[in-house]
Amino acid sequence: MTAKKKKSPKAPPSAFTEKTVPPITDNPERSDTKAHEQIPLESIEAPKNLPAHGIWVYIEQLQGEVAPVSWELMGVGRQLADKLNCPLSGVLLGHDIQPLTELAFQYGADTLYAIDDPMLKPYTNECHSIALVQLCQAHHPEILLIGATTTGRDLSGSVATALRTGLTADCTQLDVDVDNRKLLQTRPAFGGNILATILCRDRWPQMATVRPRVFSKPEKQPERSGAVVWSDLGLDPSKTVMEVVERILDERTEGYLDEADIIVAGGRGLGSKDNFKLVEKLAQAIGGMIGASRPAVESGWAPYSHQVGQTGLTVRPKLYIAAGISGAIQHLVGMQNSDVIVAINKDPDAPIFRVATYGIVGDAATLLPAITQELGARMHGAPLGTERQL
């Protein structure tokens, strides 16, 4: 590796700016870039006597709407910042983002670093990673948290490599070791069967992506505000190599499962598609959405978008009712952070009871209709003026 001279930490990332990047409509020469000739970007200089450099949260937004995970991270970021006694900052990239800046403070940011540039709309890996790398190199955050959404994962891998720092994906717990200012990043490994706590040594920022819904969203504080630090992107639009031609949004008919407050989920124990309808009825009666274990999805009782667990969604509703679900670890990782869990299972030894707030040993096929009737009746009889928070 013919490493060129070490660059000053503020230099823009060579990977993006040093090569000539033709407009994609041209007929360019083939890139002669070779790995050997890449200039290794040094990681950001270590803060020698460890001044608090702050915790950053990447605020992911799409067409003016912020991904909920960003605020969830702001919540946990606050706790970490308080422990480390350092500021909490948001990073916001996009175009026409001014209206969003206030929200960052209301959810807990002390500072907001932002770049407003037409090239940042819509999201592309190319421009957003350059922008984030530039900000990191200019301001030296100590910790950088990003939501583990498709966009967040797309971005974080590029940024961490450009900064030559460590990145822990898909964390489910975060903490800090106050003495040596290490981020304790805990994530499932081996198909969710074990948890590994991962540390990053001598590189900054310490980067982690965090699964949506693992942490709860903090209360909004409308009175809070702060200062926005605006920067320029400084890229030549004619030199980009990719462009988004079209966006095809999923039809959003009934909301997303991972945003539901009530989920009624069914598993293989229901035995048939007909019995699975009992789950749907209960969900309907109490204003919830349906969830399903993998076997229930594989049997065609529920669509994949309703699968909860390691290979499905992570959910964190206020109430999760699991009927005929054994509680395999791969399912538990997707729902164990729900506030209240009700388990209905024939087998008193089913592992689902280990996470259940309320357990009922019995036949789901007879219990579900009874519960549907009882809860349905009571909710309709709820005193007037009681707002239903669903």
Next chain:
Amino acid sequence: MTVQEPTQQQLNQERWRDVPLEFEAIVVGAGPAGLAAAYTLAKGGVKTLLIERGDFPGSKNVMGGILYSYPTHQIIPDFWKEAPLERPIVEQRAWLLAEESVVSIGFKDPGFYEEPYNNFSVFRSRFDRWMANKVVEAGATLITETVVTDFLFDERADRRRVAGVVTNREQGEIRAQVVLICEGANSILTQRLGLQEDLSPGDLAVGVKEVIALPKGAIEDRFNVEKGQGATIELIGESTQGMFGMGWIYTNKDTLSIGVGVMINQLSRSGMNPNTVLEKMKQHPAVRPLLAGGETKEYLAKIIPEGGYHQVPKLYAHGVLICGDAAMLVNGVHREGSNLAMTSGKLAAETVIEAKKKGDFSSVTLKAYHDRLQDSFILKDLKKYENASALLQSNPHFFTLYPKLARYSARELFTVDNVPKKDKQKKIWHEVTSRRGIWNIAGDMYRLWRTLG
């Protein structure tokens, strides 16, 4: 952009596409039998294709067990110098379990810790994989994740000859002069050839096993062996809840393999599940302390063919030979299986090498395999124990009453209570004969001696 001249390595790379798809022998199944056969064939210059249905050899065969040194050494000399082994076994014990107690005998010889050793505990997944590499180094072709489903036949006027196999893959037929069936217990292919009838539950045992991790140093302490040495325990009586079968405990590097094997017909009669049998054995007061603080890492259940001599199928036909478990070559009494499998594989391979010299793979030549087995310990041992299974199955008191009597006798004898030894003997004699008549006992002993002795 200029492209450089191709290197020698690149030229080799292009050449592999011309590998001819012609084989003289196909070995079905990469267990001990198939590996030994393929290794011997390849060393003997026979173009060999070894087909395994698992992801890799040993993948369907993950458990720890005992590997016998001598037969393995005969195939791969000095294998212990490089093979992945757990512990050489220096002590073998036999335990007769009654409800709470154990009567134990054992044999320990530090000489077993020296080359050529006697036997080793191994993990099949590791050992088989290692041996498969040897087979490939020797020149055989190994393919995995491929299931042999049927045979190709050459129909001639006078006879029908196996001429290759059919697999579950596209363009999945492949021809060879001879096929060695080494597919393990419950061989579908042997049945397809009409060489083996459907087996009955009385010919099959089910074995369940667990691997239990122990704290460092615990094995040496609990089994009273030097560092690196191993021991085995065979348990009969209460270990199988009085059913016909046997339990065992083997020491690995830092785990124990513990299991039981019970005849399927006895299990179904008792309504018990084999896991329960193992669980109960693990709770026996003599066994429990050996496992204390241990953590189960793995478990498995597998069929053991225990039909014995009478159920050994016809071992050859035109263009085909049968080895190992597929041929029922298991000595249930001495829990020997892999050694019979390996040796039978080797003998089959030697027969094929000779057949190749003669250019004749008909059953006339291949019958020599049967003769070789007949002359070896394999069929001699199986013949010797031909009636063992029937005897033990029809006389359940071997597994129920006798362990109890042994316990009673030993307990009386060893209890120091100032009763004169002579009186004790009388008392024991009385108890024993009142539980099972003296002539019955004498008959049992005689039959046992005749079948096992």
Next chain:
Amino acid sequence: MNIAVCLKQVPDTSEVRINPKTNTLMREGIPSIINPYDVHALEEALTIRDRLGGRVTVLTMGPPQATDSLRKAISYGADHAILLTDRAFAGSDTLATSYILAGALGRLMDREPLDLIFCGKQAIDGDTAQVGPGIASRLGWPLLTYVTKIDGIDPTNQVFQVQRKIEVGREVVRCRLPALVTVVKEINEIRYAPLPDLIRAAHYPVEVWTNADLGLDASQLGLKGSPTWVNKISTPPMREKGEVLAGSDVAPAETARILADKLIPHIVVPNR
């Protein structure tokens, strides 16, 4: 079109069994497979090659046993396979892995130009999804992750178009070639190797590169070059023991009433 596919040999986590009693992992005998997403990456590469010509090279960094996975890739139809193996590579995290793979791809490009590099979306053992982006970043190539479809390739103009998954749907992206693409399973159906190809692949002489061939900076390899390290392994914590409301001996209607008493506060009272 010359295409490289990075594939990883991983333990088959769907075979990882948990001891039901102690809730611990049982590792013995878990088979190794090609990371399932990488098989789809390979399939896509083969399809493109079959349409447009060129060569498909597969690379893996791993222990010598990873040769099995490379041979399997050859049996599916790859033209060339390279194993990157060296003591110094052991213990690499995603940063070091992408450094090594980028170095190897660079060396490959000294020999033949590459138009596309394919990776899987993520490896099922680590689930990190970082190595693909890492390689792209090291090479300075454009990156397209979560690709569900390749809509078109225009080799003359050196552009192509893909569909990729995003949180709220899909997007169509046009991008310059060469580029690095990571794929999800939906992108294609994989083929199984016919028997003759499988047998021939068993004889394929895999090319082996060590660091002596790559000449990478030793301080960036393996454990030394990996900023992240596992500090602790634990089993997932369990919640506090809950309350058993009723057993099977209680009538369903009664059970429902008891449950409703408990749940009503959670579902109808605002801001509980």
